[in-house]
Amino acid sequence: MTSRTAWAKSELEELANGGRLVPIRTIETAQGAWISIEGKPVLNMCSNNYLGLANNPEVVRASQEATSKFGMGAGAVRSIAGTNSLHAKLEEELASFKHFGSSLVYQGGLLANLGSIPVLVGKDDLVISEELNHASIIDGVRLSSAKRAVYKHLDMGDLRNQLKEHRKDGKKTLIVTDGVFSMDGDIAPLPEIAELGEEFDSMVYVDDAHGEGVLGDHGRGIVDHFKLSGKVDIEMGTFSKALGGMGGFVASDEDVIRLMKQRSRPFLFSSALNPGDTAAISKSLEIMSKDDSALKRLWSNAKRLKDGLLSEGYDLGNSKTPITPVMVGDEKKTLELSKSLYQESRVFASPIVFPTVARGMARIRLMPSAVHSTDDIDFAVESFRQQGKKLAILK
Numbered sequence: 146m147t148s149r150t151a152w153a154k155s156e157l158e159e160l161a162n163g164g165r166l167v168p169i170r171t172i173e174t175a176q177g178a179w180i181s182i183e184g185k186p187v188l189n190m191c192s193n194n195y196l197g198l199a200n201n202p203e204v205v206r207a208s209q210e211a212t213s214k215f216g217m218g219a220g221a222v223r224s225i226a227g228t229n230s231l232h233a234k235l236e237e238e239l240a241s242f243k244h245f246g247s248s249l250v251y252q253g254g255l256l257a258n259l260g261s262i263p264v265l266v267g268k269d270d271l272v273i274s275e276e277l278n279h280a281s282i283i284d285g286v287r288l289s290s291a292k293r294a295v296y297k298h299l300d301m302g303d304l305r306n307q308l309k310e311h312r313k314d315g316k317k318t319l320i321v322t323d324g325v326f327s328m329d330g331d332i333a334p335l336p337e338i339a340e341l342g343e344e345f346d347s348m349v350y351v352d353d354a355h356g357e358g359v360l361g362d363h364g365r366g367i368v369d370h371f372k373l374s375g376k377v378d379i380e381m382g383t384f385s386k387a388l389g390g391m392g393g394f395v396a397s398d399e400d401v402i403r404l405m406k407q408r409s410r411p412f413l414f415s416s417a418l419n420p421g422d423t424a425a426i427s428k429s430l431e432i433m434s435k436d437d438s439a440l441k442r443l444w445s446n447a448k449r450l451k452d453g454l455l456s457e458g459y460d461l462g463n464s465k466t467p468i469t470p471v472m473v474g475d476e477k478k479t480l481e482l483s484k485s486l487y488q489e490s491r492v493f494a495s496p497i498v499f500p501t502v503a504r505g506m507a508r509i510r511l512m513p514s515a516v517h518s519t520d521d522i523d524f525a526v527e528s529f530r531q532q533g534k535k536l537a538i539l540k
């Protein structure tokens with residue numbers, strides 16, 4: 146270390162003093178209900194592996210077979226020499242699963258947002274963005290250089306006011322929202338947003354990262370859940386949550402996707418998704434299309450978890466999906482609760498603090514999954530009861 150980087154230490158100290166230095170733990174086993182950390186089994190309550198596909202044997206086999214056949218890397222950026230038949234196949238499958246005309250695969254969900262929003266709008270255009278949108282949307286909007294207005298969380302009156310105030314004829318407008326809000330688990334009122342998009346001639350873009358595999362018929366996502374096919378212009382998604390792997394995509398009509406292939410920077414300037422990851426996602430989609438038993442288990446586990454925590458007196462905010470935010474408020478208390486759950490109850494449940502959520506809104510976000518047993522869920526509830534009482538978070 147040179148003296149020129151000494152500032153980093155003092156910034157870390159400042160984070161620790163404010164109760165915002167989040168420990169990053171190293172997992173030593175595959176994803177599952179129970180994982181190993183520091184050589185000990187712990188109940189995993191914070192992965193986004195909603196349907197258990199991250200370690201599904203068929204999905205793992207598909208990845209291995211594709212790696213044997215196509216090698217590890219795609220070789221180049223997509224537009225030069227990186228697009229292979231697995232990417233093309235997955236894009237067709239996604240478009241059909243999502244009921245859109247076409248789709249484009251990216252190397253991550255974050256890159257899908259960063260890469261696609263600047264193709265849709267530029268500096269003379271307008272984005273109207275939800276207050277609690279994911280960081281990757283916020284950054285995608287920044288990169289677009291479009292003018293930006295923000296509407297209040299779930300507030301359709303405010304969205305209308307922002308459209309009235311800022312929208313200009315002859316310029317493009319994009320309304321952009323998370324479908325399921327990742328830290329709260331509530332759902333955007335997409336039918337009303339689509340109607341406002343129609344009324345104000347504005348494109349509608351939804352980030353379905355936490356709707357995929359969770360909402361709609363066989364987990365087709367939020368557009369399917371609200372039966373809005375043909376009324377939403379762009380759906381973005383990730384493969385890193387319910388689909389169990391890595392990567393992201395956007396789905397839209399054919400011309401939009403063709404233009405993305407000419408202009409989107411992560412497509413043009415970053416190498417393509419690996420063959421193994423690509424084939425694994427095709428397999429995940431195939432499994433989801435055939436069988437929705439994991440989806441049903443996910444929702445029944447989520448209900449059991451929420452009912453249990455509510456009956457102990459916890460505040461779970463306004464979640465309408467399996468995302469279960471245990472609201473604590475104070476940052477230091479939240480870190481303490483997470484630490485004692487881990488050390489004394491063997492429950493791995495990460496704290497979520499500022500800047501991921503607003504100051505004073507710290508929480509532990511629990512992610513039940515299809516691979517948890519009912520005993521696992523009951524164990525989590527009992528552990529929260531014990532540690533919550535000990536720390537006087539519960540009365």
Ligand SMILES: Cc1ncc(COP(=O)(O)O)c(C=O)c1O
Nearest residue numbers: 253254255279327354383385392
């Ligand atoms: C709403 C939302 N959008 C985008 C992303 C980014 O997805 P990925 O992990 O595939 O980069 C996430 C993941 O954290 C998310 O929750």
